[in-house]
Amino acid sequence: MAKSKAMTPHGMNPSLMPALTPGSLGVNDSASPDTPRWFFGDTPGSLGCNDLAAPDIHDRLYLVEDHLKLNSSQSAPSTAQSPAPASGACSFLNPRPSRDDTVIAPAEAFERLRRDSGPAIMSMPPRPLAAYQWPHGSASAALEQDITIDGKPKIVVIRPTELLAKGKNLPTTAQLAEALRAIPARQRDRTNKVILCPNPHADSTANSTVAGDAGSGEITLFPVHKAPTQNDFDNRVMHESGHNYQGKFWDSPAAVGEWKSAAAADINVPSGYCGKGTMEDFCEFGVLYNTARGTACEVSAQQLYPHRWAKMDEYESR
Numbered sequence: 001m002a003k004s005k006a007m008t009p010h011g012m013n014p015s016l017m018p019a020l021t022p023g024s025l026g027v028n029d030s031a032s033p034d035t036p037r038w039f040f041g042d043t044p045g046s047l048g049c050n051d052l053a054a055p056d057i058h059d060r061l062y063l064v065e066d067h068l069k070l071n072s073s074q075s076a077p078s079t080a081q082s083p084a085p086a087s088g089a090c091s092f093l094n095p096r097p098s099r100d101d102t103v104i105a106p107a108e109a110f111e112r113l114r115r116d117s118g119p120a121i122m123s124m125p126p127r128p129l130a131a132y133q134w135p136h137g138s139a140s141a142a143l144e145q146d147i148t149i150d151g152k153p154k155i156v157v158i159r160p161t162e163l164l165a166k167g168k169n170l171p172t173t174a175q176l177a178e179a180l181r182a183i184p185a186r187q188r189d190r191t192n193k194v195i196l197c198p199n200p201h202a203d204s205t206a207n208s209t210v211a212g213d214a215g216s217g218e219i220t221l222f223p224v225h226k227a228p229t230q231n232d233f234d235n236r237v238m239h240e241s242g243h244n245y246q247g248k249f250w251d252s253p254a255a256v257g258e259w260k261s262a263a264a265a266d267i268n269v270p271s272g273y274c275g276k277g278t279m280e281d282f283c284e285f286g287v288l289y290n291t292a293r294g295t296a297c298e299v300s301a302q303q304l305y306p307h308r309w310a311k312m313d314e315y316e317s318r
Contacts, residue, residue: 082267083303090297093288093304100208101272102239103284109291110182110234117185118150120177132158135220137199140164147177152189155180160198168223170196171233176221178230179237184290186316190244194237195220212236214243235287242283249315258311265307285312 086093092105123146132142141161146154157173159165171179176196180188191214201210201222212221219240228236250256260278263269263285270288274281285308292301302309 086297086300086304090292090300093292093297093301095268095304096271097269099272099275102235103271103273103287104231104235105238105287105291107231107234109295110179110231110238112295113182113184113290114178117181120181121148122146122173122177123148123154126159126173129158134160134197134199135195136197136202140198145173147173147180149177149181149188150185152185153192155188155191156193157196158193159196164198165196168198169225169227170198170221170223171228175230175233176237179233180241182234183238183241187238187241187245187286187290190217190248191219191241192217194218197222199223212240214240215247217244219244238287238290239283242286243279245286246279246282249318259308262307262311266305268304270305 085091089106089108092103092109096103126143126145129142129144131139133139134142141164143159143161145157145159147157148154157176159170159173160168176194180191180194183191195218197220199222201213204210204222209224210222211224212219214220219237221236221240246259250259256278259282263274263278263281269275270281270284274284285305288301288305289309289312292298
């Protein structure tokens with residue numbers, strides 16, 4: 001069919017599998033069993049529907065290439081050798097490839113980071129708010145407190161009343177304060193407000209829970225089904241704070257593209273959750289960077305994710 005296949009020679013784009021190859025059918029081409037369902041080539045239907053003649057092909061090809069760069073299992077074979085996995089106490093650095101997996105750094109790593117921080121001072125008693133407008137829900141009574149760490153500007157915490165928080169598995173203010181203490185000061189300083197929301201995120205479902213989001217200096221944590229540990233909160237709050245931290249460096253599409261290129265150059269991906277986008281990739285790797293930096297695990301982290309590590313080092317030097 002005219003214009004339904006790319007006209008460039010096979011192999012010109014190393015990130016994409018060609019539709020046809022000179023080898024066996026079904027090996028590294030569009031007939032391969034693991035080829036994404038949205039791969040483009042000749043289709044049995046009408047010209048211009050789900051092939052390279054589709055009107056929106058340029059937008060869709062961008063998504064294909066972006067996905068393949070972040071998912072090496074869908075890319076053309078690489079001659080680069082995968083680094084050896086981390087072992088022992090450093091094994092938390094190894095990729096967690098399942099789709100919804102997130103990185104999980106161990107409790108010991110956060111305890112070490114907390115030793116670099118002073119105690120958290122919480123304002124008492126909490127200030128009552130008659131009607132606070134919660135995300136993804138209506139207004140209700142709330143409590144407001146301040147957390148101050150190492151004399152830095154306070155972080156305002158908004159939490160529901162005890163009755164409204166019951167059964168939501170939100171952190172206490174004290175648990176949140178400990179999680180914030182574990183975040184390196186250079187990153188923690190980019191957050192000025194944390195909302196412990198009693199309402200589920202609008203995108204949460206029975207099978208998939210949005211546990212948090214962040215941006216513009218705020219972090220919002222949402223209810224979850226299972227009672228979390230302090231280590232769960234430590235990982236989650238550090239990840240979400242990364243969204244505020246990335247704003248320090250990403251002031252243009254080109255700046256975002258620098259991280260995107262670094263991530264694509266690494267053979268490994270920290271977690272399946274990184275596949276949700278460049279921002280999540282930064283935050284997931286940020287947890288590994290913070291918890292491995294300056295320890296015996298740093299060498300393993302650099303070997304597993306050399307380009308991400310180098311880019312984060314460059315950020316830290318600014």
